[in-house]
Each structure stands twice: as C-alpha cells, then as structure tokens.
Amino acid sequence: MAEIRTQRQNKPLALVLPYIGKRTISLVGNLGAMVIFFSLAFFNIFRKKQFIEIVKQVYYIGARSSLIVMLVGLFTGMVMGLQLFYTLVKFGSVGALGSAVSLSLIRELGPVLTAIMITARAGSGITAEIGIMRISEQIDALYSMRIDPVRYLISPRVAASIISFPLLTSFFDLIGILGGYITGVLLLGTNGGTYFYRVQSSINMVDVRGGFIKALVFAVIVSCICCFQGYFCHMRNDGYGARAVGLATVSAVVISCVMILIADYVVTSFIM
Amino acid sequence: MENVPLIEFRNISKQFNDKIVLNKINASIYENQITTIIGKSGTGKSVFLKHIIGLLKPDEGDIFFQGKSVGKMNKAERKAYMGNISYLFQNNALLDSMTVFDNVAFPLRQTTDLNKKDIEKMVLKRIEDLELTEAIKKYPSELSGGMQKRVALARALVTDPKIVLFDEPTTGQDPIRKNMILSMITHYRKKFGFTAVMISHDIPDIFFISDRIIILWEGTVGFEGRYEEAVRLKLPIIDEFLRSLEGFQDELTGLLSREAFRMHYAGMLGGAATTTAVSAAVFSVRLNLLDAALGHQVSLEILKLLGEFTNRQFNPVGGFSARHSRDQILTIFPHTKPDEARELVAAFAKKLQQGALGVIENMTRPKTGVGECFDIYIHAGFTGVYPDDEIEQIIKRSEEKQEIIATYRCDSGGSM
Numbered sequence: 001m002a003e004i005r006t007q008r009q010n011k012p013l014a015l016v017l018p019y020i021g022k023r024t025i026s027l028v029g030n031l032g033a034m035v036i037f038f039s040l041a042f043f044n045i046f047r048k049k050q051f052i053e054i055v056k057q058v059y060y061i062g063a064r065s066s067l068i069v070m071l072v073g074l075f076t077g078m079v080m081g082l083q084l085f086y087t088l089v090k091f092g093s094v095g096a097l098g099s100a101v102s103l104s105l106i107r108e109l110g111p112v113l114t115a116i117m118i119t120a121r122a123g124s125g126i127t128a129e130i131g132i133m134r135i136s137e138q139i140d141a142l143y144s145m146r147i148d149p150v151r152y153l154i155s156p157r158v159a160a161s162i163i164s165f166p167l168l169t170s171f172f173d174l175i176g177i178l179g180g181y182i183t184g185v186l187l188l189g190t191n192g193g194t195y196f197y198r199v200q201s202s203i204n205m206v207d208v209r210g211g212f213i214k215a216l217v218f219a220v221i222v223s224c225i226c227c228f229q230g231y232f233c234h235m236r237n238d239g240y241g242a243r244a245v246g247l248a249t250v251s252a253v254v255i256s257c258v259m260i261l262i263a264d265y266v267v268t269s270f271i272m
Numbered sequence: 273m274e275n276v277p278l279i280e281f282r283n284i285s286k287q288f289n290d291k292i293v294l295n296k297i298n299a300s301i302y303e304n305q306i307t308t309i310i311g312k313s314g315t316g317k318s319v320f321l322k323h324i325i326g327l328l329k330p331d332e333g334d335i336f337f338q339g340k341s342v343g344k345m346n347k348a349e350r351k352a353y354m355g356n357i358s359y360l361f362q363n364n365a366l367l368d369s370m371t372v373f374d375n376v377a378f379p380l381r382q383t384t385d386l387n388k389k390d391i392e393k394m395v396l397k398r399i400e401d402l403e404l405t406e407a408i409k410k411y412p413s414e415l416s417g418g419m420q421k422r423v424a425l426a427r428a429l430v431t432d433p434k435i436v437l438f439d440e441p442t443t444g445q446d447p448i449r450k451n452m453i454l455s456m457i458t459h460y461r462k463k464f465g466f467t468a469v470m471i472s473h474d475i476p477d478i479f480f481i482s483d484r485i486i487i488l489w490e491g492t493v494g495f496e497g498r499y500e501e502a503v504r505l506k507l508p509i510i511d512e513f514l515r516s517l518e519g520f521q522d523e524l525t526g527l528l529s530r531e532a533f534r535m536h537y538a539g540m541l542g543g544a545a546t547t548t549a550v551s552a553a554v555f556s557v558r559l560n561l562l563d564a565a566l567g568h569q570v571s572l573e574i575l576k577l578l579g580e581f582t583n584r585q586f587n588p589v590g591g592f593s594a595r596h597s598r599d600q601i602l603t604i605f606p607h608t609k610p611d612e613a614r615e616l617v618a619a620f621a622k623k624l625q626q627g628a629l630g631v632i633e634n635m636t637r638p639k640t641g642v643g644e645c646f647d648i649y650i651h652a653g654f655t656g657v658y659p660d661d662e663i664e665q666i667i668k669r670s671e672e673k674q675e676i677i678a679t680y681r682c683d684s685g686g687s688m
Contacts, residue, residue, distance in 0.1 A: 049381075049382060133367075136363065136365060136368070137361050137363060137365040138365050138366075138367055138368070140322075140327050140361070140365060141359070141361055141365035141366075141367070143325075143326075143327060144325050144327065144357070144358070144359035144361075145358075145378070145379040145382070145383065145427075145431075146351065146354050146355055146379075146383050147378075147379070147382045147383065152382065
C-alpha cells in the first residue's frame with residue numbers, strides 16, 4: 001500500500017486520471033439516469049388524470065412567469081434598439097434597425113433569455129418544491145398510496161414547460177420588438193413605418209421555427225434538470241436535508257443555464 | 273389462525289453503507305391481528321415497515337405475501353399487493369400544499385374512478401370519525417402535531433386498506449390522545465377487519481391492544497410472539513428493555529405500571545405481609561361499549577377518572593393498583609381480609625358516585641342528544657391472595673366473582 005502511494009506521488013497523472021475517470025463515470029451515469037427519468041416522465045404525460053395537473057403547472061411555470069419575461073423582453077429590445085441604432089448610424093443603415101432587432105431576438109436572444117428567466121423563476125422553485133417533498137417523505141407517501149411520483153410530480157411539469165417555453169418566447173420576441181421601436185423610433189427618431197416594414201420583410205418562417213425549436217429544446221433541458229435535481233436531492237454526497245435542497249437548487253439553476261447556452265450553440269449549428 | 277402468515281420475512285438483510293440494519297431477519301405477520309414492533313432507536317423498525325410497502329428493497333432474502341414472493345410478483349400482482357396496504361408515516365408526510373380535505377381525498381382522487389360526490393362523502397365521513405371537521409379547510413402547517421397525526425390516519429384509512437402500517441402513530445400526543453389513537457386503531461381494525469402492523473413504545477397500552485409483538489434487537493428478531501410469553505420467558509435483555517420502556521407509572525390513569533406493580537407485589541410477598549391476610553379486587557368498565565356510545569375520548573376520560581379515584585381511595589390504606597388490561601384495574605390490599613376489602617370498595621363506590629357524577633355528566637353532555645341515554649356499569653370482583661399466587665391467577669379468580677358495584681344511569685338523573 002505504501003509503495004503504491006509513493007508511486008502515485010511521483011506521478012501526478014496517477015492522481016489526476018482516477019479523479020477524471022471517476023467524474024466521467026459519474027457524469028455518464030447521471031446522464032443515463034436523466035434520459036430514463038425524462039423518458040418515464042414524457043410517456044406518463046399521456047396517462048389519465050394528468051390534464052388538471054398540467055393546467056396547474058402551465059399556470060405556475062407559464063402564466064406566472066409571463067410578467068417577468070415580458071419585462072426582460074422589453075428592456076432587452078430597448079437596449080438592442082439603442083445599441084444597434086448607434087452602430088448602424090456609422091454605416092448609414094439605420095433603416096435596417098427593425099431587421100437587426102427582430103432577427104436577433106427571434107433567432108437568438110428570445111429563446112435563450114426566456115429560458116434563463118424561467119430557470120431562475122420557475123426552475124429553482126420546481127427543484128426546491130420537489131426537493132422538500134423528497135426530504136419530508138412526501139414522495140415516499142405518494143409511492144405508498146400507489147401514486148407514481150414521476151407521473152404525478154414530474155410529467156405535468158415537463159408538459160407545462162414544453163407548452164410554456166415557446167409561448168413565453170413569442171411574448172419575449174413581440175415585446176422585445178416593441179422595445180426596439182420605443183428606443184429606435186420614439187426616442188431616437190427613426191421612421192416607424194420603415195422599422196415595421198423591415199421587421200415584416202426580414203423575418204422568414206425558418207427564423208420563427210428555429211426560435212421555437214430552441215425553446216422546445218430548452219424546455220426539455222430545464223424541466224428535466226430541475227426536476228431531476230430536486231427528485232434525487234437525497235442522494236447527494238455534499239449535503240443532507242435542507243442543505244441538500246439548497247445545493248440541488250443551485251445546481252439546477254447553474255447546470256440549466258450552462259446547458260441552455262451549450263444547446264443553443266448545438267441547435268444553431270444544425271439549423272443554420 | 274396463525275398457520276399461514278399474511279406477510280413473512282425470510283432471511284431479510286439490509287445494509288446502509290457499512291451499517292447492517294437488518295441481519296437475516298425472519299418474522300411473520302398474521303391476518304386480522306395487530307402486530308407491534310418495538311425496539312431501541314436505530315434498530316431498523318421503520319426499515320422493517322418500509323420493506324413491506326416496497327419503499328426499500330432487501331439486500332438479501334425475500335418477503336412473502338400470502339405465501340407468494342413479493343420480489344417475483346409481476347406488475348399487476350405487485351399493484352394489487354400495494355393496493356392492499358396503507359402507510360402512516362412517522363412524520364405524517366402530509367402534502368403540505370393541500371388542505372386537510374384535499375390530503376384525505378388525494379388517494380381516492382388519484383387511484384380510483386369514483387365521482388366527486390362519492391369522494392366527498394367518504395372523505396367527510398373519515399374526517400368526522402377522526403374529529404377533524406373544524407380543520408377541514410386548514411393546511412397541515414396550521415395544525416398541531418396531534419391533529420396532523422389524525423389527518424395522516426384519516427388519509428391512511430380512507431381507501432379501506434387490508435393492511436395498515438403505522439410508524440409510531442402516537443408520537444407527540446398527550447396520554448388521552450395516545451390512547452384515543454390506539455382505541456381508534458383497535459376500533460377500525462375490528463370494524464374494517466384490516467391487519468395492523470405498528471411501531472410504538474406506548475407501554476402498557478400497546479400490549480393491551482396487540483395480538484403479537486416483534487422485538488427487534490441489534491439487527492435481529494429478539495422475540496416474536498405474545499407479550500405474556502415475552503414476560504414469562506424473562507429473557508434478560510428483553511426483560512430489561514421492556515422495563516426501561518414501561519417506567520413506573522401508567523401515563524393515562526396515574527396508577528402503577530405493570531412492571532412497578534409486579535415489583536411491589538413481589539416485595540410484599542417477600543415481606544411479613546405473607547403471614548397476614550391479603551385481598552385483591554379487580555375493577556372494570558366495559559370500554560368497548562362506552563367507546564361505541566360516547567366516543568373514544570369520553571370513554572378514556574371515564575377510565576382515567578376511575579384510575580384517579582382508585583389511587584386516591586386505596587393508596588392511603590396501603591393498597592396499590594395497576595391496569596392489567598385495557599379497561600381492568602387490579603388493586604391489592606395488604607393486611608386486609610376479603611370482607612374488609614369489600615367494605616373499602618363499598619365506600620369507594622359511594623365516593624365515586626358523589627365525586628364522579630358531575631364530571632361524567634359534563635363529559636357526556638356534548639356527546640349525547642336530547643332523549644338519548646346510556647348506562648355506565650362499574651364491576652368489581654374480590655378474592656383473597658395466597659403466598660404462591662401469580663398475578664394472573666389473582667385476576668382470574670377475581671374475574672370469576674365480578675359484580676356490579678356502581679351504576680351511572682342518565683335516565684334516572686344519573687344515579688349510581
């Protein structure tokens with residue numbers, strides 16, 4: 001044993017490789033578990049007694065996030081209008097403001113920022129709620145009552161995310177374009193007719209479809225990660241009880257945000 | 273009755289990290305009985321129950337339900353098996369975002385196709401049975417620990433299960449409520465005919481209602497059988513454990529605990545008292561009849577009252593008393609002949625009438641309607657005590673000669 005330790009001290013790689021290996025195995029294991037978890041949740045969406053639960057979750061994830069999403073959309077559009085106006089002025093192409101704002105929002109900023117906002121507002125709530133249910137044995141109680149916890153808790157949230165994300169993204173896009181109009185036209189004096197003409201003429205169905213595909217992908221990622229983190233918070237090695245719920249919530253938000261950006265790149269590269 | 277176990281543990285082992293919680297456990301649970309699991313903290317009592325409901329899977333061994341391996345059941349069989357079981361969690365595990373009504377209705381809404389009206393009817397019945405009507409619209413966080421426990425009990429019983437697992441159902445309750453819950457469990461078990469498996473430390477009451485006990489000891493089954501057998505066997509570790517649980521006083525009545533009573537009795541026999549006359553009397557009320565007529569709480573209050581009066585009357589003359597079944601009190605009168613004991617009890621009956629009448633009327637008034645009436649009979653049996661008598665023999669002889677010593681009749685203005 002002592003000999004092995006000496007050998008390891010002499011070779012840093014011997015220390016690093018097992019660590020990397022362990023982390024990789026854990027990552028692959030978690031990914032596999034998450035895929036199974038999501039599949040079970042997805043197929044359970046279509047079972048009976050789900051409609052009311054899905055409506056409740058659409059209200060919680062969708063309706064109650066709409067105000068914050070629209071607020072962020074408005075100011076994002078206004079900032080875009082401001083920044084692009086001064087950039088385009090340098091090239092004498094202020095007329096293209098409508099195109100620039102709308103395309104940036106619909107293709108990129110709308111889906112990404114909406115997903116991040118929902119993660120912050122609803123995703124963290126989902127993780128905390130499910131996590132507390134786990135540590136207070138409410139999930140065990142569901143199981144003991146012959147109620148599949150994945151069907152009752154996870155499926156409605158996944159379904160509600162799939163419904164809400166594209167809707168909220170479209171709200172974000174719409175309000176963002178209005179935000180661009182406020183700064184570009186009302187404050188900085190660009191022609192309003194030109195602005196909307198450019199918006200209408202430059203946006204194709206491909207752009208809208210791409211934005212919605214991203215929203216759907218983000219919905220799956222966010223709902224899956226947030227529910228998974230809450231559901232299995234009792235299996236964390238770095239904390240127990242309330243601390244585990246807190247850590248799970250932090251992990252859910254951080255991992256979701258990172259995965260949104262990674263998925264954004266991957267989906268964009270496929271769509272373009 | 274005990275030939276084919278309803279649920280059987282065969283060589284069940286369970287380990288968490290390095291800690292072996294259950295070590296090749298063999299235990300049986302029989303139909304229509306109340307089986308109580310007792311043991312020190314951390315001996316795997318909850319783990320035992322969670323194996324029955326499938327929340328935990330054994331590392332080794334198998335659980336058999338009506339002779340069929342649960343591990344080898346197909347999906348439909350397993351669903352049917354699970355449908356027979358309800359679980360009352362130690363911390364209640366109520367859904368804290370739902371009201372009391374919704375919590376109780378939840379299993380019916382999710383697992384049955386009953387219409388809204390039928391569900392409402394069933395839920396309201398259970399809520400009424402468990403005296404939760406005023407809390408119906410409240411959330412669990414707005415309720416006391418005791419009320420939360422009753423909500424959990426209502427939820428566990430609303431589906432009329434065949435097996436109900438109770439994980440410390442009386443924790444955090446006052447003595448009356450503890451006994452009420454235990455009375456309710458006994459009552460519902462008889463009414464609905466379910467099999468109860470319970471973790472509890474409420475001694476002696478738990479022994480009065482249990483058909484069998486399983487004592488878990490350091491990962492194994494230390495004893496399995498009737499309580500009387502456990503006491504008779506006098507296995508040193510088990511005996512010490514039971515004594516430590518029981519204490520010196522019966523929480524409900526304030527009388528001696530059974531163990532303390534035995535010690536008093538043994539001390540008396542060992543002393544000079546054996547050369548003089550010793551008498552005994554057994555007092556009893558028909559608690560089951562009172563439960564049905566007046567409800568669990570009032571009947572337990574009457575039992576408590578009887579205990580308090582017994583203590584007050586007989587302690588000054590050297591008598592000592594303990595409950596030996598749910599509704600039966602045995603009093604030993606040292607230095608007293610049976611005739612003298614009879615006189616003492618007659619005086620006791622008179623005082624009981626004078627002192628208890630008003631209290632009983634106050635307690636029963638809210639429970640009885642206009643024109644409704646009920647009788648309370650207090651029985652007593654007398655016997656002499658002989659040097660070699662076991663307590664069970666004294667009780668048996670006294671029971672044979674029981675007579676009514678006091679009667680409360682509300683139709684005649686409460687005369688006793």
